[in-house]
Amino acid sequence: MSLIPAIAALLYPEILDLFHFLVGVQGEEVTAASWALAEMALVAAFAPTAIGIALAVSTTDVVADSYESQTRARRLALATVATPALYTMLGVMQALAGSRVPDEAAWAVLWVAAMLLLMFAPVRRTNVDQMVHSGGLRVAHGVSALILVVFVAFHLTNHLLAWKGEAAHAAFMNAGRRVYRSDIGEPVLVAAMLFQVFSGIVLAWRWSAVRSGFFRTFQIASGFYLAVYIAGHMNSVFVYARAYLGIATGWDFATGAPNGLITTVGASASSRTTRWRCSL
Numbered sequence: 001m002s003l004i005p006a007i008a009a010l011l012y013p014e015i016l017d018l019f020h021f022l023v024g025v026q027g028e029e030v031t032a033a034s035w036a037l038a039e040m041a042l043v044a045a046f047a048p049t050a051i052g053i054a055l056a057v058s059t060t061d062v063v064a065d066s067y068e069s070q071t072r073a074r075r076l077a078l079a080t081v082a083t084p085a086l087y088t089m090l091g092v093m094q095a096l097a098g099s100r101v102p103d104e105a106a107w108a109v110l111w112v113a114a115m116l117l118l119m120f121a122p123v124r125r126t127n128v129d130q131m132v133h134s135g136g137l138r139v140a141h142g143v144s145a146l147i148l149v150v151f152v153a154f155h156l157t158n159h160l161l162a163w164k165g166e167a168a169h170a171a172f173m174n175a176g177r178r179v180y181r182s183d184i185g186e187p188v189l190v191a192a193m194l195f196q197v198f199s200g201i202v203l204a205w206r207w208s209a210v211r212s213g214f215f216r217t218f219q220i221a222s223g224f225y226l227a228v229y230i231a232g233h234m235n236s237v238f239v240y241a242r243a244y245l246g247i248a249t250g251w252d253f254a255t256g257a258p259n260g261l262i263t264t265v266g267a268s269a270s271s272r273t274t275r276w277r278c279s280l
Contacts, residue, residue: 002073005055005080006115008048012083013104015045045084049225052080056208057217068123075208076118081221082228086110089232092240123209141199147192151180159254166251173250193234197227 022038024030030038056077090110091103099106154176162169179185204223212220241249251257 002055002069002076003115005048005052005077006111008051009080009083010108010111012045012048012087013107015041015047016087017104019045048080048083052077052083053214053217053221056081056221057212057214070211071123071209072118072121074211075205076115078204078208078217078221078224079114079118082225085225085229085232089228089235092232092236096240096244137199138203141196141203144192144195144199147188148196151189154180162251162254169251190234193230197230200224200227 019038019041022030022034022041024034056074087103087107090106094101094103094106158169158173158176161172180189200223204220204227207216207220207223237249241247241253247253
């Protein structure tokens with residue numbers, strides 16, 4: 001039972017591959033039945049996240065002797081919540097390393113290692129009072145989150161303006177970049193992101209040591225997810241796009257041009273890239 005979330009995560013790449021198979025290649029006519037099945041595949045892609053949260057909530061701490069095994073199972077379930085962001089990050093790391101290993105194979109090795117680590121690693125009992133009164137770390141985590149909320153609100157608005165076209169998207173983005181890419185704004189934003197990752201992992205790890213209700217579990221799961229999501233996005237933008245490819249992270253980067261986000265292409269490297277972005 002405790003391995004079900006990890007098994008669901010192992011199947012995640014196959015779900016994405018099925019989706020791309022159903023929508024076909026660019027320029028190919030797709031039947032209504034294929035589109036319907038493709039939509040079902042996208043819904044199924046949420047399975048690892050949903051199963052992870054559900055099983056993290058359902059674990060109990062009734063039997064004292066099984067505290068360690070229950071904590072391991074809960075943490076493994078919470079780790080699977082980050083499946084989409086982790087798969088994207090793995091793909092980018094594969095490209096940076098020039099790896100010829102298929103993403104699916106690397107993903108399988110990663111999750112087998114995660115299962116072994118989390119199922120057999122020693123578990124230290126957490127003092128609940130210490131966990132609840134995390135003091136300054138929780139406050140600092142909240143302050144860094146406020147900085148990111150402002151940026152994310154702008155960022156999502158920028159994405160929504162894509163409905164009005166590339167010009168509107170670029171104009172709004174360039175206005176914002178005067179602040180968040182300035183000599184002061186960018187270091188502050190990067191520091192807030194890195195601290196959010198670090199503090200989120202620490203707090204989520206502490207709170208995952210005991211059973212919680214749905215709301216608290218969802219909050220803890222968000223810590224696992226956002227730690228991977230933020231780190232993966234920073235790696236994609238700062239390392240992969242700016243340093244490795246030397247390209248601007250504007251309209252073309254966001255939409256996957258020239259091939260787009262949905263349809264696959266013949267070249268394996270480009271196909272891999274579209275799968276990453278579709279999994280975000």
